[in-house]
Amino acid sequence: MIQTFTYRTEVGDREYQHTIYAKDVESSINKWLTNIEDLKNQVYSFDPISVDKIVAQFSNNRINLQKSGQLHYLTYFIDEKPQVTYIDTVRKTAPDFVARLDYLTTEAGGRKGYAASGYRPHFQIEGLNVLTSAEQIFIDKDKVYPGETVTAEIRILSTDTFAGLLYEGMDFKLAEVVRVVATGKILEVLNEKLKITSK
Secondary structure (H helix, E strand, O other): OOEEEEEEEEEOOEEEEEEEEEOOHHHHHHHHHHHHHHOOOOOOOOOHHHHHHHHHHHHOOOOEEEEEOOEEEEEEEEOOEEEEEEEEEEOOOOOOEEEEEEEOOOOOOOOOOOEEOOOOOEEEOOOOOOOEEEEEEEOOOOEEOOOOEEEEEEEEOOOOOOOOOEOOOOEEEEEEOOEEEEEEEEEEEOOHHHEOOOO
């Protein structure tokens, strides 16, 4: 199961938070570094010079992962001042199912930009005129661009509505209101409550 981590850093009077999805805390560090590089020109993340310094220290094995009970944190330096980034594990329920998702191209009506892990479009199945939010945590990648295919762990919000209706091989759609952005096929139903009672 993919875990959710929150990286929290206080620099002066600013606090930066980044949500990272990874198999474990150790593998989340590389994803955090990629994330801060992607966001280094944004107002809600580190400035480009600080990012370059953090990445250089990591490349030179000068960033240390510390553990104190359940608490994890990274120690490093910015402008010769010690810096700490706290890593919190976010407790979530187990995913409801694993699915293969085929994101539509922009030309076919899909998204204009990428979808990131944690994205929550509407989940819909044929024959049921009800929508629910479906959080997707992508396996083996963090972003999916229009036209790409990905495997994801999915949690749906309204499990009671879909109780006893889902099965392996079932097709479904993901939409932003009425616009379908992806089609999917369930590979494995993990939540016993959702498994179909009769086909």
